[in-house]
Amino acid sequence: MSDAVADFRADVEDWISEALPSALQGREMGPAGNGPKRTDSDSQKWFDACYERGFTVPNWPRAYGGAELDKARHQVLREVFRAHGAPQPLGGMGVTMIGPTLLEHGNDEQKERHLPKIANGEIRWCQGYSEPSAGSDLASLRTKAEDKGDFYLVNGQKIWTSGAQYADWIFCLVRTNPDVPKHDGISFLLFSMHDPGVSVKPIVLINGTSPFCEVFFTDVKVPKRDLVGQENKGWTVAKRLLQHERSSLSGLGGGPRADEQGSLVDVARQYLGVDEQGRVADPSLRRELIDHQIRSRAFALTQRRSHEENQAGDVPTFATSIFKYYSSETRKRRYELQLRMMGTQGVGWEGDSFSDDELALTRTWLRSKSGTIAGGSTEVQLNIIAKRVLGLPD
Amino acid sequence: MPMILNDEQNMLKDSAKDFCTNNAPIAQLRKLRDEDNADGFDRDTWKQMVELGWAGIPWKEDFGGLDFGYKGLGVVTEETGRTLTASPLYATVWVGGTAINVGGTDEQKSSLLPEVAGGSLLLALALEEGPRHNPYGIETKAEAKGGDFVINGKKTFVLDGNVADKLIVVARTSGKPGDRNGLTLFLVDRTAKGVEVTRTKMADSRNAANISLSGVTVSKDDVLGDVDKGADVLDATLDVARIGLAAELLGSAQEAYERTIEYLKERVQFGVPIGSFQGLKHRAADMFCEVELCKSVVLDALSALDEGRSAEDIAKAASLAKAKVGETFTLVSREAVQMHGGIGMTDEFDIGFFMKRAAVAEQTFGDLIFHRNRYGELEGY
Numbered sequence: 001m002s003d004a005v006a007d008f009r010a011d012v013e014d015w016i017s018e019a020l021p022s023a024l025q026g027r028e029m030g031p032a033g034n035g036p037k038r039t040d041s042d043s044q045k046w047f048d049a050c051y052e053r054g055f056t057v058p059n060w061p062r063a064y065g066g067a068e069l070d071k072a073r074h075q076v077l078r079e080v081f082r083a084h085g086a087p088q089p090l091g092g093m094g095v096t097m098i099g100p101t102l103l104e105h106g107n108d109e110q111k112e113r114h115l116p117k118i119a120n121g122e123i124r125w126c127q128g129y130s131e132p133s134a135g136s137d138l139a140s141l142r143t144k145a146e147d148k149g150d151f152y153l154v155n156g157q158k159i160w161t162s163g164a165q166y167a168d169w170i171f172c173l174v175r176t177n178p179d180v181p182k183h184d185g186i187s188f189l190l191f192s193m194h195d196p197g198v199s200v201k202p203i204v205l206i207n208g209t210s211p212f213c214e215v216f217f218t219d220v221k222v223p224k225r226d227l228v229g230q231e232n233k234g235w236t237v238a239k240r241l242l243q244h245e246r247s248s249l250s251g252l253g254g255g256p257r258a259d260e261q262g263s264l265v266d267v268a269r270q271y272l273g274v275d276e277q278g279r280v281a282d283p284s285l286r287r288e289l290i291d292h293q294i295r296s297r298a299f300a301l302t303q304r305r306s307h308e309e310n311q312a313g314d315v316p317t318f319a320t321s322i323f324k325y326y327s328s329e330t331r332k333r334r335y336e337l338q339l340r341m342m343g344t345q346g347v348g349w350e351g352d353s354f355s356d357d358e359l360a361l362t363r364t365w366l367r368s369k370s371g372t373i374a375g376g377s378t379e380v381q382l383n384i385i386a387k388r389v390l391g392l393p394d
Numbered sequence: 395m396p397m398i399l400n401d402e403q404n405m406l407k408d409s410a411k412d413f414c415t416n417n418a419p420i421a422q423l424r425k426l427r428d429e430d431n432a433d434g435f436d437r438d439t440w441k442q443m444v445e446l447g448w449a450g451i452p453w454k455e456d457f458g459g460l461d462f463g464y465k466g467l468g469v470v471t472e473e474t475g476r477t478l479t480a481s482p483l484y485a486t487v488w489v490g491g492t493a494i495n496v497g498g499t500d501e502q503k504s505s506l507l508p509e510v511a512g513g514s515l516l517l518a519l520a521l522e523e524g525p526r527h528n529p530y531g532i533e534t535k536a537e538a539k540g541g542d543f544v545i546n547g548k549k550t551f552v553l554d555g556n557v558a559d560k561l562i563v564v565a566r567t568s569g570k571p572g573d574r575n576g577l578t579l580f581l582v583d584r585t586a587k588g589v590e591v592t593r594t595k596m597a598d599s600r601n602a603a604n605i606s607l608s609g610v611t612v613s614k615d616d617v618l619g620d621v622d623k624g625a626d627v628l629d630a631t632l633d634v635a636r637i638g639l640a641a642e643l644l645g646s647a648q649e650a651y652e653r654t655i656e657y658l659k660e661r662v663q664f665g666v667p668i669g670s671f672q673g674l675k676h677r678a679a680d681m682f683c684e685v686e687l688c689k690s691v692v693l694d695a696l697s698a699l700d701e702g703r704s705a706e707d708i709a710k711a712a713s714l715a716k717a718k719v720g721e722t723f724t725l726v727s728r729e730a731v732q733m734h735g736g737i738g739m740t741d742e743f744d745i746g747f748f749m750k751r752a753a754v755a756e757q758t759f760g761d762l763i764f765h766r767n768r769y770g771e772l773e774g775y
Contacts, residue, residue, distance in 0.1 A: 265775050280775050290770040298718050301690035305397035312398055322683050383672070385679035390655055392669040392678065 002072075009076045016084050019049035026085035047121060050089040057095055057119045060103065064111060065119025071311065092163070094118035094125040098171045098190075101241040105188075105229050114169075114190070126193070127245075128172030128215065129238070130160040136380045138173075139182045139235060143217065145174035145189060152176070152189065152227075154197075154220040160374065164200045164213035167193050171241070177232050188234035190226040197221075207366035245375055246324040264289065264338060271341050288337055292330075299326055325381035328371035335365040396697035397690065403469055406462075409446070410473035417442060418479040420744045426480060427599040433557055434593075434601035435480045441513060449487050450511030453495060458508030464634065464699040468641040468692065475645025478747055480600050482516050485554035488638035489631065490517025493562050496634075497579060497619035497627030506560075518558035518584075519631070520549040520605050527760045529564075529628060530574050534607065536565035543567075543617075545580065545588075545610040553758070555603030556593040558584050563607065567622050577624035581616045582607075598747070598754040630705065633712035636759050637695040640715035643755055644692045647723040650748035651685055654678070654730040661735075668733075677729060684722045691715045710772045717765035720756050727752040 021042040038044060050056050053067060059074050060066025069077060081088075099118045102111055117123040134141040143156025154174055164170070169192055177185030193200070197220035202210035229237045268289050273281040280286035303323065338361060339346040346361055348354035372378040386392045399407065418439050426434060443449065451467040453459025460466075467487065474483060491510045494502060494517075509515035523533055534547020545565050555561065561582045569576030584591060588610035594602045619627035655678060658669030668674060695711040703711070727749040731738040738745050756762070 265773075268775065274775075277771075278774060279770065286770060286775070287766065289775065290766050290773075293773065294714060294717055294766065294769060295687075297714060298687040298691050301397070301694050302687050305690045305693065308395040308397045312395065322686060325679075326683050326687075379676070382676040382679040385682055386669075386675035390669075390675075390678055390682060392655070392658060392675050393667050394670060 005072050008073050012080045020086050024087055027087055047089045056090040064115035092124055093127055097241050097244050098125050100244045105237045123168045124166055126161050126164045126167035126170050128158045128170045132159050136377050141173055143174050145176050150224055152222045154217045154222055156217050158215040160212045161215045162212055164215050165202050173238055183235045185232055186234040187231050188228040188237040189222050191222045195220050207363040267338055268341055285341055292337055295330055331371050332368050335368040339365050397693050406466055407469035410470040414473045414477040414479055419477050423478050423480050440481050444513030449513050453507045457503050458511035465696040468696040471641045472645035475642035476649040478751055486517045489519045489635045490562055492634045493631040496630045516558045518552050518554045518561050520552045520561045520563045522551045527764055531571045532564055532566045533571050534565045536567050542611050542613050545607045547607050549605040552603045552605050554601045555605050556591055556601055574625045576622050578621045579618040579624040579627055580612050581618055582612055586610055596754050598751040632759055633708050636712040636716040640692050640719040643719045643723045644688050647726045650730045651726045654733050657734055681726055688719045688722050691718045713765040713769040717762050721762050723752045
């Protein structure tokens with residue numbers, strides 16, 4: 001490591017031991033930019049401290065609220081955060097998706113207007129992609145935007161819009177030309193969720209929560225300055241954003257992800273007991289547990305390999321598709337396994353016969369099913385690998 | 395960075411690939427099999443491998459080696475796996491040489507490792523006694539008699555046992571079968587009095603033998619490591635051997651996989667390449683991910699050896715690698731035959747060789763069941 005990077009590490013170490021409230025160590029705090037506004041003072045204090053240093057968006061330009069860290073320093077920052085159990089100060093689709101996309105495809109005026117408000121947590125974003133008849137086949141979307149001179153008139157409906165009930169702005173795919181092949185008539189618009197004509201209806205999921213909404217647009221006026229990229233060329237921007245989404249879903253781009261490894265072993269010990277040698281007492285479930293741990297370990301090593309290849313300049317271009325597929329399938333299997341280990345205690349819905357953790361597991365298990373559906377389903381990911389990586393014919 | 399190769403390792407890998415493709419392709423293994431070659435490998439090819447330095451890659455220069463690390467040996471072995479090359483590289487270098495390197499006295503290392511590096515000494519580890527890997531389940535007895543030991547017992551599935559100059563025999567000097575304590579390793583000449591070797595033909599056409607030891611007398615100078623503490627040497631050797639095998643099988647799995655993908659693109663049925671069918675595409679894409687994971691576990695395990703991680707960490711990495719790569723090669727080789735259809739069932743077509751190799755290699759030094767359980771125990775659950 002160069003001296004300058006070592007100095008940076010020392011500097012960040014000093015800073016974090018002052019700035020991080022001890023109550024937040026090792027916790028996830030539900031980062032700003034994602035869901036309802038935060039109220040507790042420790043979280044706000046930590047956020048402010050990070051923001052002051054540009055660490056809510058560490059690799060963004062200073063002009064937009066970042067710290068302009070290069071790869072090496074960004075990695076150092078992640079390591080220091082991890083070592084101190086520091087929660088990510090800022091999450092949500094502003095920082096993980098539309099921000100990086102605007103940095104690449106936005107014009108200067110758009111960057112200046114939108115990026116600083118992502119960095120300071122003021123504006124929460126949502127993603128207007130899926131529609132009732134455009135899920136895995138996203139490009140068949142029908143929400144239409146008509147050219148009315150200096151604005152577009154938007155009419156249509158989105159679905160599965162995460163966090164729409166909390167969002168201030170939306171990045172939205174719309175059809176600006178219905179008469180050309182489907183990929184060639186799509187544009188990428190930004191507009192406020194508080195604009196007249198936008199309405200939101202939360203969807204209740206099988207686990208009882210409402211992380212997604214339906215969003216309806218009736219004669220919403222969007223000024224043309226919020227068209228990202230060129231008209232009818234929105235699909236290029238949309239695909240690039242999906243890559244940012246997949247890398248954040250697989251835990252590649254983000255900071256520390258809660259380690260779920262140890263806890264599954266604890267669950268096995270608690271619900272199945274151990275034999276005299278300390279092994280999980282149920283041999284079939286123990287076998288499944290070890291298979292899961294082996295799979296997870298091999299996957300973690302692959303993420304590390306990909307990271308090293310990246311640093312060495314060998315960009316693993318297809319890694320994101322593999323990672324999204326593999327991590328979501330692994331996570332899904334993990335909850336299936338946990339459910340089996342816990343028996344009837346794993347399928348309680350409410351009431352005093354179950355602990356809070358047990359009730360939470362039921363809901364989390366159900367919720368985990370979306371991991372292999374959202375953001376490009378498992379089947380779509382496998383199609384992508386088959387086509388792009390293996391070169392198998394259509 | 396442990397998970398990528400440096401320039402020298404990449405060059406070594408490329409040259410090994412060229413060598414194996416040109417000098418030791420699958421056609422060579424087929425020929426050895428069809429001619430019922432008594433050695434089970436091609437001596438000229440081995441001589442060339444030795445000239446390239448392969449038999450001395452991991453040993454220190456003091457012992458005639460190149461001091462190029464197990465990662466170096468690993469990338470070469472991966473390439474021999476692609477071509478299913480039969481050679482003493484595995485039994486002599488990865489297994490036997492490692493046992494001497496781990497357990498030998500300076501004198502033993504100075505006299506034997508240069509011979510290994512020079513290709514003149516072939517080795518074989520005589521360990522197993524039953525049909526499933528069971529490293530401590532040793533009944534073969536070695537009794538002290540004066541300053542000597544007398545060995546009696548039967549060994550099976552001794553890789554290269556029919557061609558090795560020296561056997562490394564695992565025998566019991568105390569305790570009972572199943573005990574970790576009480577094992578001792580002995581260097582025994584294959585031609586010594588009382589040693590009877592019977593070649594066993596395996597499905598993968600690689601060398602293995604049953605060995606019977608009746609009143610074989612060796613001196614105390616032939617002990618490798620300490621009396622009764624042989625498991626220390628054995629365990630360390632086996633973990634290196636498992637990692638080496640995983641490296642080889644990684645090459646075999648990749649080759650079988652790539653051949654299958656090519657076939658999916660070529661083979662036309664119902665007027666289209668069969669690779670356009672989603673039922674095959676998804677299986678192919680899933681296997682791609684598994685092969686990618688195998689590359690990572692092998693690189694990590696090879697790095698663990700070269701970085702000198704703790705014995706426990708090496709053991710975990712070894713069991714992880716053998717379990718994962720073995721399972722994946724089993725999957726890929728079975729799918730390869732299935733996806734090739736009728737032609738995959740013929741002896742004339744090479745793809746079946748991979749499935750046969752996978753089945754035998756799976757039984758070598760612990761299968762998925764063995765290593766899954768061991769990984770769990772090492773992790774404390």
